[in-house]
Amino acid sequence: MSFPSHYAIPPTATGKRRDGDRTRAKALQVAAAQISAIGFNKMTIARVAADAGVSQSGLLHHFPSKAALLAAVLDEREREDSEFLFGDGSPPLGWDAFESLVALSARNQTRPEWVELFVRTSAEATVPGHPAHDWVTRHYQSLRKLAHRRCRARNGTGRDPAGRAGAVHGRVDRRLLDGMQQQWGLEPREISMVDNVREHVRLLRMTWS
Amino acid sequence: MSFPSHYAIPPTATGKRRDGDRTRAKALQVAAAQISAIGFNKMTIARVAADAGVSQSGLLHHFPSKAALLAAVLDEREREDSEFLFGDGSPPLGWDAFESLVALSARNQTRPEWVELFVRTSAEATVPGHPAHDWVTRHYQSLRKLAHRRCRARNGTGRDPAGRAGAVHGRVDRRLLDGMQQQWGLEPREISMVDNVREHVRLLRMTWS
DNA sequence: GTCTATACCTCGATAGAC
DNA sequence: GTCTATCGAGGTATAGAC
Numbered sequence: 001m002s003f004p005s006h007y008a009i010p011p012t013a014t015g016k017r018r019d020g021d022r023t024r025a026k027a028l029q030v031a032a033a034q035i036s037a038i039g040f041n042k043m044t045i046a047r048v049a050a051d052a053g054v055s056q057s058g059l060l061h062h063f064p065s066k067a068a069l070l071a072a073v074l075d076e077r078e079r080e081d082s083e084f085l086f087g088d089g090s091p092p093l094g095w096d097a098f099e100s101l102v103a104l105s106a107r108n109q110t111r112p113e114w115v116e117l118f119v120r121t122s123a124e125a126t127v128p129g130h131p132a133h134d135w136v137t138r139h140y141q142s143l144r145k146l147a148h149r150r151c152r153a154r155n156g157t158g159r160d161p162a163g164r165a166g167a168v169h170g171r172v173d174r175r176l177l178d179g180m181q182q183q184w185g186l187e188p189r190e191i192s193m194v195d196n197v198r199e200h201v202r203l204l205r206m207t208w209s
Numbered sequence: 210m211s212f213p214s215h216y217a218i219p220p221t222a223t224g225k226r227r228d229g230d231r232t233r234a235k236a237l238q239v240a241a242a243q244i245s246a247i248g249f250n251k252m253t254i255a256r257v258a259a260d261a262g263v264s265q266s267g268l269l270h271h272f273p274s275k276a277a278l279l280a281a282v283l284d285e286r287e288r289e290d291s292e293f294l295f296g297d298g299s300p301p302l303g304w305d306a307f308e309s310l311v312a313l314s315a316r317n318q319t320r321p322e323w324v325e326l327f328v329r330t331s332a333e334a335t336v337p338g339h340p341a342h343d344w345v346t347r348h349y350q351s352l353r354k355l356a357h358r359r360c361r362a363r364n365g366t367g368r369d370p371a372g373r374a375g376a377v378h379g380r381v382d383r384r385l386l387d388g389m390q391q392q393w394g395l396e397p398r399e400i401s402m403v404d405n406v407r408e409h410v411r412l413l414r415m416t417w418s
Numbered sequence: 419g420t421c422t423a424t425a426c427c428t429c430g431a432t433a434g435a436c
Numbered sequence: 437g438t439c440t441a442t443c444g445a446g447g448t449a450t451a452g453a454c
Contacts, residue, residue, distance in 0.1 A: 058420045123332035
């Protein structure tokens with residue numbers, strides 16, 4: 001005995017992924033690798049399709065345009081980062097926040113591809129009209145807000161980071177990270193991002209405490 | 210009475226520039242502006258030619274290829290920078306060298322176009338095969354050598370910058386500059402590069418002296 | 419959901435006249 | 437030195453069959 005076809009359990013309800021989902025996931029992975037390696041501008045959907053084992057039209061069925069593919073990649077990575085930073089509670093404050101920079105660097109050092117992707121996209125998206133322009137602008141804005149909240153908060157382990165030059169340092173920290181990540185891509189083997197950030201935080205501690 | 214034509218004074222000897230030189234200079238200027246605004250990859254020689262008031266073929270007469278145009282722009286700027294850094298004597302050492310970072314930032318703050326051009330080109334040229342890949346690699350190598358020489362030198366105004374973490378700081382400084390310049394392009398009005406570098410140097414001084 | 423075929427565009431570079 | 441005309445490669449996106 002069989003069910004009428006319109007009663008058939010759809011593939012989505014079986015817990016097993018549909019073919020389309022697998023193609024989509026593979027395409028996202030390949031696109032991220034390409035953007036990471038050569039940037040969005042130089043990436044071609046033809047190459048992404050080929051590496052994903054699908055035709056160009058097959059790829060464009062899941063992502064209606066090249067820009068849509070980029071947006072999907074960025075949104076996926078942003079969700080992962082948010083879970084890491086805030087997933088286990090409220091954002092860290094005071095000196096703990098500065099230490100979280102070290103943790104973030106350590107995490108990023110295990111994800112060189114994502115670092116490269118972000119650096120390249122940030123650089124490209126500076127020009128208005130770039131598909132990722134709005135995304136990058138929003139990303140930096142939220143980081144800046146977070147830094148401001150951190151610097152205004154106090155804790156018991158040292159003087160207030162917001163004291164003399166806290167406002168400046170919220171920005172300096174991020175710029176240090178950005179510059180380091182950018183150069184990390186050019187000479188990956190010579191640099192330990194974690195060591196450099198740790199040294200920077202140590203300097204700040206010595207100055208204020 | 211007139212001279213035979215082969216005795217005529219050639220235009221180059223009159224002290225007045227030839228037409229070709231003017232076209233070439235204009236093209237270099239326009240190309241720099243384009244690379245600064247949208248990067249080398251997105252720049253088109255058609256647009257450069259149009260803005261320079263010449264046809265595409267006219268432009269390609271002076272620069273045989275798009276890559277050659279980029280090389281000419283980079284070489285011109287590098288010559289200017291070398292004159293600023295070393296033109297009036299030997300490179301600064303010890304703490305003076307760190308202070309020279311402030312001077313360099315101040316100079317760059319008056320040349321946003323060149324900063325943008327360099328940031329964009331550095332980012333693009335990370336991918337092997339890019340026309341500026343070798344140029345950027347060489348540029349960073351010479352900067353690194355300079356930083357090492359600085360950090361090894363001593364002077365009387367403070368403890369040796371090379372002491373505990375000098376090797377790290379030679380690199381941190383440049384990364385701070387890079388990251389700052391990159392972000393300066395995204396939000397130019399919110400940041401004073403000079404203030405940030407000055408604050409960074411002040412921190413270093415407080416730590417060591 | 420995936421394919422083939424193709425329309426349509428932009429761009430770098432060349433050929434050759436003036 | 438500068439022009440017009442054009443080639444040819446490489447790219448995004450669409451049409452329509454299966």
